[in-house]
Amino acid sequence: MAAKRKGSPVRRRRKAVIKTAAGALAVMILLGLLRPVLWLYLGAVLAAGGVGWITWRLWRTDRLLRNGDADWRRQDEIAAGQRTLAAVDAMTGTQFEQLVAALCRRDGCTEVRQVGGAGDNGADVLGRLPDGRTMVIQCKRYAPHRTIASREVRDLLAAKVHFAADAAIFATTTRFSRQAEAFASGHQILTLHRDFFGLWNNGTPLLSLAEVNGRGQGRATHQSRWKQTYSK
Incomplete structure (x- = not known):
């Protein structure tokens, strides 16, 4: 029996084209039927993304406004001398350094920057006084009943030498031995003990306090009241 002849190449190509066209037509019909559903899902995704983006922008704007308002209020309190020593006592050491730096800027100091932290070489704030002299400041936010020991002042003197500063200032919330x-x-x-720091905080210029440096920390009566107020 003779073998069945296959179709000619032309017929085979024609059938292949017909099958491809039929498949493409079927896909087009299917997409046409599903198009409303696809657009629905796509619209939902875009809407959700838009709502999320708007929410994030509103949250971010609110945070920026709140932070900016808080910074403004802090600077306003510093400028007006309205921050109490009780509020200063509640600060962390880093916040106290920030306050000291802000008070320096208020009084016309320039190039003020915080350098406190590990390996600070005995300095917390550096900058220039209004008269152009370089300065190094040590900040100690201690409880009022504590006392600054002489070794801590020696550390500041070493920092003055290390940074080749013209002036050294020790700012604290307590008193010196x-x-x-x-x-x-x-x-x-320059030793800014609690009384002098209170004056500085309330608006007295830094250089004015330098003029009365070394005048002591009050008479015996004042020191007795100090101990009664701040003793444990």
Whole structure:
């Protein structure tokens, strides 16, 4: 029996084209039927994305406004001298350094920057006084009943040498021991004990406090009241 002849190449190509066209037509029909559903899902995704983006923008704007308002209020309190020593006592050490830097800027100091932290070489704030002299500041936000020891003032003197500063300032929320005060006075270190810092915080210019540096920390009556107020 003779073998069945296959179709000619032309017929085979024709059938292939017909099958391809039929498949494409079927896909087009299917997409046409599903198009409303696809557009629905696509619209839902775009709407959800839009709502999410708007929500994020509103949240971010609110945060920026809140942070900006808080910064403005802090700067306004500093400028007006309305921040109480009780509020200063509640600060962290880093916040106290930030306050000292802000008070320096308020009084016309320039190039003020915080350098406190690990390996700070005994300095917390650096900058220039309004008269152009370079300065190094040590900040100690201690509880009022504590006392600054002379070794801490010596560390500041070492920092002054290390940074080749013209002036050294020790700002604290407590008082200095007699030895620490004597050492500071002998080495022209400005000591801002609690009383002087309170004046600075309330608006007295920094250089004005330098004029009364080394005048002591009050008479015996004042120191007795100090101990009664801040003793444990």
